[in-house]
Amino acid sequence: MESSSWPSGFDERRQDIHDRSYPEQSTSIRRPGRQAHELIGDPHLVPGWWPATSNLEKLTNSTSSSGTASSLTNAESPPDLALSIAVEARGLRKEFDGLVAVDSIDFQVLKGECFGFLGPNGAGKTTTMKMIYCASPRTSGRLLVEALDVDTFPRETKAKIGVSPQEENLDPDFTVFHNLIAYSRYFDIPRRVAEARAEKLLDFVALKEKRDVVITELSGGMKKRLILARALLSEPKIVILDEPTTGLDPQARHLIWDRLEELRRQGVTIILTTQYMEEAARLCDRLIVMDKGKIIEQGTPQSLVEKHVAQRVLEIPAEPEVIIELEKLGSALFDEIGGRLHIYTNQPETILADLQKRHAILRSVIRDATLEDVFFRLTGRELRD
Amino acid sequence: MRNRDVYMQTYKSNFLPPLLDPILFLLALGFALGKFVQLGGYGSYAAFITPAIIATAVMNVSIFECMFGSFVRMYYQKTFDAIIATPLSVEDVIAGEILWGATKGLLYAGIMFAVVLLMQSILGISLVTSPLSVLVVPFSFLAGLLLSAIGMCFTARTQQIDGFNFPMFLFITPMFLFTGTFFPLNALPWQVQDLSLAIFPLTHVVLITRELMSGALAVDAVWSILWIIPVTIFFWILSINLMKKRLIV
Ligand SMILES: Nc1ncnc2c1ncn2[C@@H]1O[C@H](COP(=O)(O)OP(=O)(O)O)[C@@H](O)[C@H]1O
Ligand SMILES: [Mg+2]
Numbered sequence: 001m002e003s004s005s006w007p008s009g010f011d012e013r014r015q016d017i018h019d020r021s022y023p024e025q026s027t028s029i030r031r032p033g034r035q036a037h038e039l040i041g042d043p044h045l046v047p048g049w050w051p052a053t054s055n056l057e058k059l060t061n062s063t064s065s066s067g068t069a070s071s072l073t074n075a076e077s078p079p080d081l082a083l084s085i086a087v088e089a090r091g092l093r094k095e096f097d098g099l100v101a102v103d104s105i106d107f108q109v110l111k112g113e114c115f116g117f118l119g120p121n122g123a124g125k126t127t128t129m130k131m132i133y134c135a136s137p138r139t140s141g142r143l144l145v146e147a148l149d150v151d152t153f154p155r156e157t158k159a160k161i162g163v164s165p166q167e168e169n170l171d172p173d174f175t176v177f178h179n180l181i182a183y184s185r186y187f188d189i190p191r192r193v194a195e196a197r198a199e200k201l202l203d204f205v206a207l208k209e210k211r212d213v214v215i216t217e218l219s220g221g222m223k224k225r226l227i228l229a230r231a232l233l234s235e236p237k238i239v240i241l242d243e244p245t246t247g248l249d250p251q252a253r254h255l256i257w258d259r260l261e262e263l264r265r266q267g268v269t270i271i272l273t274t275q276y277m278e279e280a281a282r283l284c285d286r287l288i289v290m291d292k293g294k295i296i297e298q299g300t301p302q303s304l305v306e307k308h309v310a311q312r313v314l315e316i317p318a319e320p321e322v323i324i325e326l327e328k329l330g331s332a333l334f335d336e337i338g339g340r341l342h343i344y345t346n347q348p349e350t351i352l353a354d355l356q357k358r359h360a361i362l363r364s365v366i367r368d369a370t371l372e373d374v375f376f377r378l379t380g381r382e383l384r385d
Numbered sequence: 386m387r388n389r390d391v392y393m394q395t396y397k398s399n400f401l402p403p404l405l406d407p408i409l410f411l412l413a414l415g416f417a418l419g420k421f422v423q424l425g426g427y428g429s430y431a432a433f434i435t436p437a438i439i440a441t442a443v444m445n446v447s448i449f450e451c452m453f454g455s456f457v458r459m460y461y462q463k464t465f466d467a468i469i470a471t472p473l474s475v476e477d478v479i480a481g482e483i484l485w486g487a488t489k490g491l492l493y494a495g496i497m498f499a500v501v502l503l504m505q506s507i508l509g510i511s512l513v514t515s516p517l518s519v520l521v522v523p524f525s526f527l528a529g530l531l532l533s534a535i536g537m538c539f540t541a542r543t544q545q546i547d548g549f550n551f552p553m554f555l556f557i558t559p560m561f562l563f564t565g566t567f568f569p570l571n572a573l574p575w576q577v578q579d580l581s582l583a584i585f586p587l588t589h590v591v592l593i594t595r596e597l598m599s600g601a602l603a604v605d606a607v608w609s610i611l612w613i614i615p616v617t618i619f620f621w622i623l624s625i626n627l628m629k630k631r632l633i634v
Contacts, residue, residue: 096634133470134469134470135466135633136633136634137633155472155474158470158471158472161470163470165470167463167466169463169464169466171462171464171467172462173462183467183471186468186471186472186473187471187472188472234471
């Protein structure tokens with residue numbers, strides 16, 4: 001199994017995953033209030049919640065003891081690895097009447113990690129998600145969820161996955177609470193269990209006061225939170241979230257991020273698509289950048305920033321003479337974005353001082369590089385719809 | 386498979402208004418128009434159209450539930466998309482919808498049958514004569530399955546809700562009029578009679594309902610049952626296949 005495609009930096013993240021396999025520990029440090037276990041954690045779920053814990057533990061232990069630089073996957077025998085993989089795709093391809101929406105991609109999502117799909121509109125993220133939760137059959141390739149082929153075992157696959165779709169599809173005829181109860185029936189969850197879970201989940205997503213309100217009276221943020229609660233009703237091992245915060249205000253977005261981190265701490269595998277770099281950087285252990293159906297980059301958020309842009313960014317107005325000079329110089333990487341030059345460099349002060357000798361530079365900004373810079377580097381700047 | 390009854394509880398019911406409609410029909414057509422109409426061999430006109438009123442009501446409620454009702458849930462509310470992301474499949478969802486359409490037909494028939502009995506005893510006229518007529522209620526479930534499955538096929542192929550105008554005018558309205566509902570089928574030229582028996586499910590539903598209510602069960606009822614069952618199965622399977630094509634892309 002290849003793993004060389006993952007840049008370094010990946011291994012440090014593995015250590016994180018290892019830590020998270022002890023949810024009690026990390027939760028108590030971070031969150032004194034911890035509703036975590038009451039939430040998804042019916043008591044029996046907490047240690048056993050993550051069946052492959054021991055495997056991944058083995059994996060991570062061996063990795064960390066043999067030195068951080070060594071590759072995780074090379075070191076392990078395939079059966080162990082197979083047990084620690086939540087979703088695996090090989091040559092996964094989807095065509096719509098000749099249009100290639102997903103162009104033969106490979107990826108592996110490990111159990112317990114938060115895995116991101118980042119990319120502009122039309123990149124193929126939603127299509128990939130739909131193939132994983134059996135809402136869209138693939139054109140070709142291999143796609144396994146916990147080692148079972150999704151098209152051969154759709155019921156089993158869907159029983160393991162909680163889905164928060166990009167398009168809101170709550171039932172407008174029901175109240176908040178009843179939406180959860182109606183949904184629980186599709187999973188054959190007994191009524192009393194479903195009611196108890198629904199109450200806890202409404203608490204978890206801070207919708208307790210809205211329990212008996214009809215859906216049409218909810219704000220966008222509340223709907224997204226309710227959809228998250230709905231996705232968790234079946235206590236899935238894997239949660240798929242297609243743009244969970246698109247269109248939300250910052251408060252609503254932070255609440256969702258907070259809840260997702262809580263879930264990750266409990267060992268739930270999270271697969272997330274987003275157009276927001278900040279979101280990917282904050283939540284994802286590893287991510288894939290997609291564009292036009294292809295994977296154009298992958299790694300940890302940190303490693304991508306290191307690889308594609310320097311540590312810092314100097315932003316100045318895009319003046320033609322400055323551009324010519326930078327191009328002649330050839331040493332500094334830069335992009336022109338919305339009338340501004342973004343210069344990626346580890347010595348922004350030096351470059352700024354140097355440029356200022358020959359040009360009048362107003363409104364310069366020096367900041368740390370982010371995943372957003374990587375995104376612009378990789379996917380270009382033209383507008384997408 | 387397991388969760389079909391789930392949908393039935395799930396999908397809400399608001400049926401009182403449409404129930405009044407057939408009752409008014411019976412009063413207006415049966416008693417007012419009936420004063421002017423004499424049918425040889427069928428007893429009173431009211432007794433003639435009572436089964437037809439029940440049968441057309443079952444048709445309307447079942448087929449519309451699986452046309453407009455299902456279309457709204459599928460297209461506007463994305464309910465089907467939500468359900469097929471759970472362990473349930475398209476087959477389950479469509480089966481649930483069709484069963485629900487038929488259940489609504491059954492409920493309508495049951496309530497209307499009770500109303501007819503009530504009117505019979507209050508007004509002292511003879512509408513229902515045979516004890517066999519109780520079978521109309523369970524039979525309406527089968528009729529409901531047939532019409533719901535047909536409605537579901539229209540839904541699967543309709544792009545916008547206005548698209549239902551075609552089946553409405555080309556199929557449902559002629560079926561309402563030319564299937565032995567308000568006048569005997571044999572008042573029509575024989576070509577039309579044959580056509581009606583061949584393509585309109587309601588012809589068979591009305592025939593069976595009428596024979597059950599009058600107690601004059603004849604061999605043509607058997608033929609009608611033999612028509613209804615395979616056609617129901619055919620449209621059920623067709624609707625699932627069309628829906629799969631539409632929902633799973
Ligand atoms: N049902 C469909 N029929 C035809 N083309 C589709 C369909 N769904 C998506 N596409 C196309 O596939 C490409 C990828 O879309 P999508 O997966 O939704 O991208 P993303 O979620 O990354 O914005 C787009 O070009 C889109 O137009
Ligand atoms: Mg999308």
